[in-house]
Amino acid sequence: MIPTPDPWEQLLPAALVGTARRAVPDTPDLPAPEAEDAPGSTALLDRAALAAVRRAAGHTPHTAEPVEPAPEDDAPEVGAAASRRLAEILTTRAALLPEWLDLVARAGRRVPAAHLPTLLDRGARDSELRPAVAAAVGARGHWLARFRDTWHYLGAHGAATHFDPRIWEHGAPPERRRVLAALRRTDPAAARERTAEVLRTEPVAERRRSLLSVLASGLTTEDEDVLAAALDDRAAGVRGLALSLLSRLPDSDHADRLRAYVRALVSTGPRGEVRIRGVGPGRSGLLRDLALAVPERADDTGAARSERLWALITHAPLDVWTALVAPDPARVLARVERSRRTDVHDALVNAAGFQGSAEWARALLSTLGPDVGGHLARATQDRRVLQLPALLRPLPLDERCAWVHRALNRTGDLADAGYLLRAAGGPWTPELSVAATRMLLNHRSDGGYRALCEAAAEYLPPEHLDHLPPDPPGLAPEDRRLYLDTRDTVLFRREMQREL
Amino acid sequence: MWGECRGSGSRSYTVAVHVDAEEAPAYKCSCPSRKIPCKHTLGLLTRWAGGELSESEESPEWVGRWIGRRTAHRPRRAAPDPARAEATRRDRDRAVAEGLTELSLWLRDQIDSGLCEVPDRGYAHWDRMAERLVDAKAAGAAALVSELPALVRHRDWPARVLERFAYLHLLAEAHRAREHLPEVLRAAVHTRAGVTTRADEVIARGERTTDTWTVLARSEADDPASGVRSRRVWLRGRTHGRTVMTLAHGREPGALVPGPDPGTGIEAEFALYPDRRRATEVRAGAPEPAPVPPGSTVAGALDAHAAHLAEAPWQPASLVVLAQVAPARHGQDWYLADPSGDALPLGAPDPWRLLAATGGRPATVAGEWSPADGFTPLTVWPDGAPAVPL
Known part of the structure; x- marks a missing residue:
């Protein structure tokens, strides 16, 4: 059979040149024109119209491969009220999204399927939101995220239900990470071996980093060899991750080496002063252990030295300081401060937060306690480190709230109060909540009320709503508006909790 | 209804609402708020809805004055004069015919010269041709012409x-032969050319159809040039299977009421436009849950x-309901495939919401x-x- 030529392809050249110069081609495939003697242009338009409508009406089906469906979700979707609440949060109250997602995950539910693309987009823009997104989107959300590059971050959170060697060999990067995470739970040593192999063979740095991060759960000193090998990786991201994992292993050889570097740099003088030398560029072992690139030329400026010292103090176990300088953290800090080494003092504050040491955090917080406001003001003025949230985080909730409660009593500045209340994190204890509501209602001074309101809106447990009257007396108009907004948000959060 | 509202100040506000069968409700309140209706008005309405207002034969003088002013300002709707309406229709038809004849000549010139x-x-x-068609009251044909510069950029x-010329040619030819066309096709010609039918005419003379309807889909679009938002809703009758589409326009953000949600059902009577696809609501009950509508294969x-094109060849798209279709891929492109493997390519900006809602099933x-x-x-079920x- 001779294929009939497409009439459209025949008509187009004639139309381009013009029927004044070229005859209308024969189109045997189309029904014969009714008027044989029509002028060329009319005949061509007649046939083009036939061909166009016939083409639209004669569209034939395509073929395509259906995608593999999402696995069944064990967690049920949230109810209709919570679903409407989510729509409102996404459009007007984005600040409450983390809390809502957290409530969903705690209730063992998952977000409504229709909202998944929007949520995954939010997570793509805001990395802090990702763990909460990952915990609330269910199997459907993880399935959906595979189809779009910008959503692949989700693979870095959560684990598959079981290790599937087929996916490990042939799956997309996020799926491989999820099955490796599953293996890490059931057979940590096997997961470690596979990670070691990935570090040797995987050419893409981001994939090496992503798979190495699986070791973070269930980390033990047995993982040290793999992590130490990763310190020699050519990608800075992989080295940095290996270092941060190693610094969670105080019993490792790596930790011992860092302690030794500190001992070599620190000495105590006759009057109890502490002398600390900078770290020169020639220490290749030290640089490797701190995941720092070896400088190409002798990079021996003061700034480079103190940067290296900062990295060393941040990662070396803090117990080396109590062994070396003074028996307890408070006295170590006092002696460092007396020796006019504010840089070292700041590095130790930073290290206490980074390493999550409750003992050091307590020591630091007790030195700050009597004059929190002054410390906050001086820290801002001198651009020094005072990471209250990082120092409070290692402490249990009750202790954290109790410390903030005491500190609140000693500060008259509402902006500081807002900062302290935020640093306490949530959920506040009843005592702290009562103190915060009292401050909200007895506002007489000027400035800072907004910071206080924002902290209360975010962290005040909704059951304290009853302590916030709808029409409090004695607030200036602007403050009254802030107060009512805050109350409104707490009310919104209470509804949100009731629906989940 | 009227009332007085005691506010925080010394004077109370006088509030009135006029609910009238012919027009939207009107509100009056002596408070200084710029919100209409204000909170006092809403309070009055709440009490009315709760049956808390007592009926009265007499109304205060200020209420009577207000209502009187309102009805005086209302434009008087002239009683339709059938003979005059018919004359207008004929004049218009002649104007369109002349415009389309010119279009026909213009098209042939283009094709002759290449x-x-x-x-x-x-x-x-x-623009010259498009303006000529607007003058001839063929705004639909004018729109097809004014899109040509954009097509040339592809x-x-x-x-x-050539395809657009062919469709315009088909329109002009069909209009020339309009007296000999079946009624539905003739309606499509008029609609495409830009001859509109007023909703009140449709309600007065259009064919009526009553059924329990499933709301199949709703789609909204903004016209950035005019600032007009339009909303189309498709409904399918559960008894006789007819699919109708309603079209509403609004300029203000709140002017378009959302209407029934897709997936719900309503008991309603519609009046059909001459093309027997577009419809306007005559009366409708409250939305209630509806079963999944039956669908077809690809x-x-x-x-x-294709059947729709036979009745309206200029129609770029048709509403269809597909049953048992799953998201599918070919290379980087997304499709919906039915159990036989036949597939339609997806044209929407991205497939993610469809994918999320179906889970690939x-x-x-x-x-x-x-x-x-x-x-x-x-809409996905x-x-x-x-x-x-x-």
């Missing part, structure tokens, strides 16, 4: 321009569009099929779950 001259034409060339402009949907999907732009999913508007 499309290769098209890219060198300035806007004025196209890489495959010769095919697109081949069935293509047939339905077969579902019933209502959407618009256009051979040029692909399938735009509008996932297996065992309520409808999800996309």
Whole structure:
């Protein structure tokens, strides 16, 4: 059979040149024109119209491969009220999204399927939101995220239900990470071996980093060899991750080496002063252990030295300081401060937060306690480190709230109060909540009320709503508006909790 | 209804609401708020809704004065004079016919001299023809012409321009033969040319159809040039299977009431436009849950569009309901495939909401099929779950 030529392809050249110069081609495939003697242009338009409508009406089906469906979700979707609440949060109250997602995950539910693309987009823009997104989107959300590059971050959170060697060999990067995470739970040593192999063979740095991060759960000193090998990786991201994992292993050889570097740099003088030398560029072992690139030329400026010292103090176990300088953290800090080494003092504050040491955090917080406001003001003025949230985080909730409660009593500045209340994190204890509501209602001074309101809106447990009257007396108009907004948000959060 | 509201100040506010069968409710309140209706008015309405207001024969003088002013300002609707209406219709029909005859000549000139001259034409060339058609009251045909400069910018402009010329030619020819066309096709010609039918005419004279309708889909679009928002809603009768579409326009943000949600059902009577597809609501009950509408295969949907083209060849797209279709891929492109493996390419900006709602499982999907732009999913009935508007 001779294929009939497409009439459209025949008509187009004639139309381009013009029927004044070229005859209308024969189109045997189309029904014969009714008027044989029509002028060329009319005949061509007649046939083009036939061909166009016939083409639209004669569209034939395509073929395509259906995608593999999402696995069944064990967690049920949230109810209709919570679903409407989510729509409102996404459009007007984005600040409450983390809390809502957290409530969903705690209730063992998952977000409504229709909202998944929007949520995954939010997570793509805001990395802090990702763990909460990952915990609330269910199997459907993880399935959906595979189809779009910008959503692949989700693979870095959560684990598959079981290790599937087929996916490990042939799956997309996020799926491989999820099955490796599953293996890490059931057979940590096997997961470690596979990670070691990935570090040797995987050419893409981001994939090496992503798979190495699986070791973070269930980390033990047995993982040290793999992590130490990763310190020699050519990608800075992989080295940095290996270092941060190693610094969670105080019993490792790596930790011992860092302690030794500190001992070599620190000495105590006759009057109890502490002398600390900078770290020169020639220490290749030290640089490797701190995941720092070896400088190409002798990079021996003061700034480079103190940067290296900062990295060393941040990662070396803090117990080396109590062994070396003074028996307890408070006295170590006092002696460092007396020796006019504010840089070292700041590095130790930073290290206490980074390493999550409750003992050091307590020591630091007790030195700050009597004059929190002054410390906050001086820290801002001198651009020094005072990471209250990082120092409070290692402490249990009750202790954290109790410390903030005491500190609140000693500060008259509402902006500081807002900062302290935020640093306490949530959920506040009843005592702290009562103190915060009292401050909200007895506002007489000027400035800072907004910071206080924002902290209360975010962290005040909704059951304290009853302590916030709808029409409090004695607030200036602007403050009254802030107060009512805050109350409104707490009310919104209470509804949100009731629906989940 | 009227009332007085004691506020925080010394004077109380006088509030009144006029509910009237012919127009939207009107509100009056002596408070200084710029919100209409203000909170005092809403309070009055709440009490009215709760049956807390007592009926009265007499109304205060200020209420009477206000109502009187309102009715005096109302434009008097002239009683339609059938003879005059018919004369207007004929005048208009003649004007359109003249415009389309000119269009026909213009098209033949273009084809005679060849499309290769098209890219060198300035806007004025196209605008002249479009303006002529607007003057001839053929705004629909004018719109088709004024889109031509945009078509010329495409890489495959010769095919697109020739196709548009062909459709315009078909419109002009069909209008010339309008007296001999079946009624539905004639209606399509008038609609495409831009002859509109007023809703009150449709309600007065159009064919009526009553059924329990399932809301298949809703789609909204903004026209950035005019600032007008338009909303189309498609409904399918559960007893007789007819699919109708309602179209509403609004300029203000709140002017378009959302209407029934896709997936719900309403008991309603519609009046049909002459094309027997567009309809306007005569009366409707409250929305209630509806079963999943029956759908077709991909081949069935293509047939339905072909049948639609036979009645309205200028129609770029048809609403179709596909049963048992699942998201599918070919290379980087997304499709909806039925159990036989037949598939339609997806045309919407991205497939993610469809994918999320179905989870990759077969579902019933209502959407618009256009051979040029692909399938735009509008509503999904996932297996065992309520409808999800996309």
